Amino acid sequence: MMMNGFPRGHCMSVHERWVAGRLRWSADALEQVARDVRCDILTLLANAGSGHTGGSLSGTDYLTAILFHEAAIDPGQPNWADRDFWHVSNAHVSPLIYSVMAERGYFPLRDLLGFRSFEGHLQGHPSAHDTIGLEVSAGSLGQGLSVAIGVALAAKMDGHPRRCYLCMGDGEQQEGSVWEAAMSAAHYKLDNLLAIIDVNRMQIDGPTDKILNIEPLADKYQAFGWHVINIDGHDMNTILAAFEEARSVKGKPTVILAQTIMGKGWSAIEDDYTWHGRPPTKEEADEALLGLDANYGGWWARLEANGMMP
Amino acid sequence: MSGRIFEQRTTREGWGRGLVDLGQKHDDVVVLVSDNTTSTQVHFFEEIFPDRFFQMGISEQNMAGVAAGLSRFGKVPFYVTYSAFGVGRALDQLRVTIGYTPCNVKVGGGHSGISVGPDGATHQMLEDIAIVRAIPNFTVLVPADFDQTRKAVVAAYSIDGPVYIRFGRENVPCVTGPNDPFEVGKAQMMADGNDCTCIAMGQMVSEALLAHDALAEEGIRLRVLNMHTVKPLDEEAIHKAARETGAIVTAEEHQLYGGLGSAVAQVVAANYPVPMDYVAIQDHFGASGQPDELLDAFGLRAVDIVMKVKSTLERKA
Structure with a gap:
């Protein structure tokens, strides 16, 4: 599945390299990758026996689009100085983060089978020290947006075209530090910053509007000085159009409110908040994978066999 | 003092x-x-x-x-x-x-x-x-x-x-000069002595030097270490202090629990146990007041170091 956009052995300018780092895959191709990513998520969760299923499946489409279409990155050189910045702040969706990274070529697919194990390099919540390609460690909510602001400020200082993609959860909006950061991003007019919020309307203890209502989210971000785009977070064409719109916005940061369904792709658990932090058994994964035209044994074998490195 | x-x-x-x-x-x-x-x-x-x-x-x-x-x-x-x-x-x-x-x-x-x-x-x-x-x-x-x-x-x-x-x-x-070397992780010997060591950080180093002078008048030779790096700690300087002076008093403008005293005690206890005591805030919150008044009231003065050095020396074998 993996390839990056760099013609090797050709001397490129910063701008050329930056452009080449973007895969810009079509919506059709992205849908196919997203389907593979969902299969990876279900398989690695069942294999590990713990982890967060619901949010990993709700955020799959836009994170796939960031890494396979939008962001300039080079998994072969994860610390490439001219890379775009991407980071997932609601980092309990680590099954999603690792699956997309593996499909994109940051590390072999078989490493997904070491998720949450002492032998593996994929911690339950992401550790930048252990997993090459992550920008910062994460797992405590409400911290990532600030990090993205720092990156965006550095890019502005340097006159660099870098863009910053920062994913958050909707439950995460309950953290006060998110709003410190939201105020700060607008204050510094960071139009190179795009935040994407996974509005799946669920958190551990129940629906967000019952636990601590975060709405009206669009009004809040508008009031804080952001450009707000509200989309269906499972429609690839819409996601790509929102990315394009964000690029055209000047003088303010943009937030995409991705309206999603927790557990998307496995109909038996969709919109069921009890699946926030629960993994499928192997039998349940088998059933879920059937809906994606796959099966647990076959997908496990795919991960195990597929050790390709970039 | x-x-x-x-x-x-x-x-x-x-x-x-x-x-x-x-x-x-x-x-x-x-x-x-x-x-x-x-x-x-x-x-x-x-x-x-x-x-x-x-x-x-x-x-x-x-x-x-x-x-x-x-x-x-x-x-x-x-x-x-x-x-x-x-x-x-x-x-x-x-x-x-x-x-x-x-x-x-x-x-x-x-x-x-x-x-x-x-x-x-x-x-x-x-x-x-x-x-x-x-x-x-x-x-x-x-x-x-x-x-x-x-x-x-x-x-x-x-x-x-x-x-x-x-x-x-x-x-x-100002207890150091502009040309004094500063090396991270290396304690600075401010005064030598063999009877006891005061390991201090921050402005307590100056109080330790005053304590050194006062104790010298009584014939007690206090070594003063400026532990400007609390982590990584200069374990070698602490070992040496324990072995060569046989008693240690720490001094810090910080709570008793978890600060310099705790850090030094961990090293001393694990390697070469000697009598120790701690000049620190004794598990209280602070209070409003003039800085000098507060240092007096909370026991962060040379006189407090002197008293603890003397009582620690009594426990020295």
């Missing part, structure tokens, strides 16, 4: 001047502050390098995270506020984003200790060393005076990883 006459300057000015020293040498140094530019003395940096200075407002958690982001793309950020908030409010960011990654972020802990004075207990940070020293990957520096703080700031730049630098608000005695 008197005798030595020290010039008086603030450690916070050392922080502010040190940043200018760095800024002049290194284009990648950036400074972030949380609505206390002058009181943390970063106005010196702001005046010369306005494009590398970020006012973050009263949002310490955001400031810590922004510093982490800047560090990912070639900047060396120094963020500063009162340590009560820069450490207290932003602890989660210090632990997860900055410590665990780890990020090359330098944290200035201003207005530390009880000597902040009239502002009272909320602003008198007495737990910062215990907190930061417990986070893996952090280097923890507590310079003793103006010149040493300035040097600690410069030294922090050369450390690849997170560094915490503690300093205070008030004038404190």
Whole structure:
């Protein structure tokens, strides 16, 4: 599945390299990758026996689009100085983060089978020290947006075209530090910053509007000085159009409110908040994978066999 | 207790001047502050390098995270506020984003200790060393005076990883000179002696020197170590002090639990147990008052060191 956009052995300018780092895959191709990513998520969760299923499946489409279409990155050189910045702040969706990274070529697919194990390099919540390609460690909510602001400020200082993609959860909006950061991003007019919020309307203890209502989210971000785009977070064409719109916005940061369904792709658990932090058994994964035209044994074998490195 | 006459300057000015020293040498140094530019003395940096200075407002958690982001793309950020908030409010960011990654972020802990004075207990940070020293990957520096703080700031730049630098608000005695060497992780012998060692940090080093002089009049020879680096701790200097002097008293403007005394005791107990005692805040919050009055009232004076040295010597085999 993996390839990056760099013609090797050709001397490129910063701008050329930056452009080449973007895969810009079509919506059709992205849908196919997203389907593979969902299969990876279900398989690695069942294999590990713990982890967060619901949010990993709700955020799959836009994170796939960031890494396979939008962001300039080079998994072969994860610390490439001219890379775009991407980071997932609601980092309990680590099954999603690792699956997309593996499909994109940051590390072999078989490493997904070491998720949450002492032998593996994929911690339950992401550790930048252990997993090459992550920008910062994460797992405590409400911290990532600030990090993205720092990156965006550095890019502005340097006159660099870098863009910053920062994913958050909707439950995460309950953290006060998110709003410190939201105020700060607008204050510094960071139009190179795009935040994407996974509005799946669920958190551990129940629906967000019952636990601590975060709405009206669009009004809040508008009031804080952001450009707000509200989309269906499972429609690839819409996601790509929102990315394009964000690029055209000047003088303010943009937030995409991705309206999603927790557990998307496995109909038996969709919109069921009890699946926030629960993994499928192997039998349940088998059933879920059937809906994606796959099966647990076959997908496990795919991960195990597929050790390709970039 | 008197005798030595020290010039008086603030450690916070050392922080502010040190940043200018760095800024002049290194284009990648950036400074972030949380609505206390002058009181943390970063106005010196702001005046010369306005494009590398970020006012973050009263949002310490955001400031810590922004510093982490800047560090990912070639900047060396120094963020500063009162340590009560820069450490207290932003602890989660210090632990997860900055410590665990780890990020090359330098944290200035201003207005530390009880000597902040009239502002009272909320602003008198007495737990910062215990907190930061417990986070893996952090280097923890507590310079003793103006010149040493300035040097600690410069030294922090050369450390690849997170560094915490503690300093205070008030004038404190200048116990080191501008040309004295400063080496991270190496305790500085301020006075030699073989009867007992006082291991001190921050402005307590000057109190330890006064205690040294007073004890000398009674024929007690006190060694004084300036433990400006609390992490990594100079274990060799502590071993030597235990073996050669057989008794240790620590002195810090910090809570008894988790600070320098705890750190030294861990090393002593594991290697060469000798009688010890601790001059520190005894598990109390601070209070409003004049700095000198508070140092007296909370038992952070040379006379307190002298008393503890004498009682510790009684327990010495």
